Amino acid sequence: MTNPCLCVPLPRGKAVMLTFDRKTRSFVGNQEGLFRTFFKRGVMDFEGHRRWPSDGDEFLTALYDWLFLHGYRVTWKWGSLLGDKRPSDPFTN
């Protein structure tokens, strides 16, 4: 099962990433402080619904829209979770 991941590149090779593990319905990220902010207050989607982490894919989609509308160069990545052979690049396409 492939898992959706949001990736916001930062200057000089760094990135903020959040992946939704569909199997366990949990999130994995590398910037907990940032995502916890969104987890706590939820994210409004285009249809006016506030999406919470328990909404899974819908939450991630709403977060993509929020980041995109706020000017971040956010991209989707699809792949397995970390714990793979290459921990520095866990999202193999």
Place this chain on the structure above:
Amino acid sequence: MSPFTKWLPSQQECGSDLIVQLAGGSIRGLEKARKAFERGITHLGLEIGAQSRGEDLMNIPSVRLRISNAPISSMGHGCDVLAYLGPRLPEGNPFGLQDRSVLLSESCRDEDSMSVGFPDGVIRYHVPFSELNRACGSLRGKGLIAVGLLTKLLEIPKEIMRPWVRPHSGDSYFDAGFHFASEHLHKKDVYGIPFPDTRSTRLLLNVDQSLLLGLGLENCRCDEACVERFLQEPGEDWMMSHARAAWQVVSPVRHPDDPSTASRLQGPHRHVTGVIGIPDPTILAAKTSNAQGVILVPADVLDVFRLTSLARFLRKDTIQIAIDAGLFNCSQTVPSERFAECIRETFHANRNVLLQESLLTQGLLAQREGEMPADVGFVAWGSTQGAVREAIGLCQKFGMNVAALYPKVLWPFPAAELEAFAATVKQLVVVEPNRMGNLTRLIQGATPLHPLQIFPEVGRQLNLMDIFLKEGFPDIQHEPKKNNMIRKENRSQWNP
């Protein structure tokens, strides 16, 4: 900040920068290159911060330069352009090259850089530094050859950079580098230094000059007219004349407990002392704890000048200005107007006791930045404050609720200020300048607080990504993490 490129206009409001490193040559050669480069960039009208490092990074001497169109508060992270002057590249990517970084080096094969652990996507230019150097007749000109190369490669006007090459016998090395780049290097990267439309007046100051001028101000009889002259004439003339006067009244001193790298400079009335090269200022605090001394920790080059000139109004026998390792061998551009403000501040205080009191209560007060209340509150002393300021800016752009406290005084320990700050944040995080963790111990000894800590990576200085990508706060407290990522298995935890 995103890097300067030649195909996107740099925007003052967003801020762009470029991180250039020269490494692997002789320290003297690198210093010549650094001076030419930093003066040329200052003359061009951009901000620059520069730092020479000799002992870390696998004992490879290096110079790090950060060029920006916005004020620089730290030396940044990563590396956009590396000119490696040595014969063989070191292993393990110690200079922090990333995808699309530029590498200028002797070895010509891509496999050489891949085998030493440099990341994919590094853009290579082969430069026969040794051959060019021999052709110019010496063995110590590689640094200036690199300046010539970078001038061409980064599209800096040659006539701006060349006059700053010292001694003038170095011109031939600069020209050799520039000529080689013009003839043989076909630009494959996007980096380019912009030519600013307006040039604001700024001074290039290093930490030693800043300390000397601050100590010398104690004996200075200058008045308002002198400050006006500073603003009207080239600031360098004012600095030179005041530095000469300061040398007559300050004295280098030696403390038996100091490490060999440390040096001290004492003011004319012998109660203000600048201490440079102490790896950790908390060591001074431990020695001062029983005495009536004061330890001030400046955050940047201008802060060294400001705190040193203010310190003489403190009615204490021993006042130490502890300049930490993050500022060692560091120089920065400083806006002339802000420098003049500091001089005016102290001149006026000289004549007015009430003003002295307010300067001491306001001027030495810890600064607070960010939200109140906040989820996370960082506290940082000294040069790490620069990285924290940048990290706070980045966190706020993403909508995070963060704050920071920047104390100026390390001893007597500002426990009340710290506790007041801690009361307004959910989680207090101490930003340590090194991996010893002494600041946290100091806090735990003086207050009932139990903060989390952030450390720099081994052998490197702390940067904003160390802070921004740090995990474990605000809710997961005191849980050591085994890897870089966090997994939450229970989905109900994420429900509001």
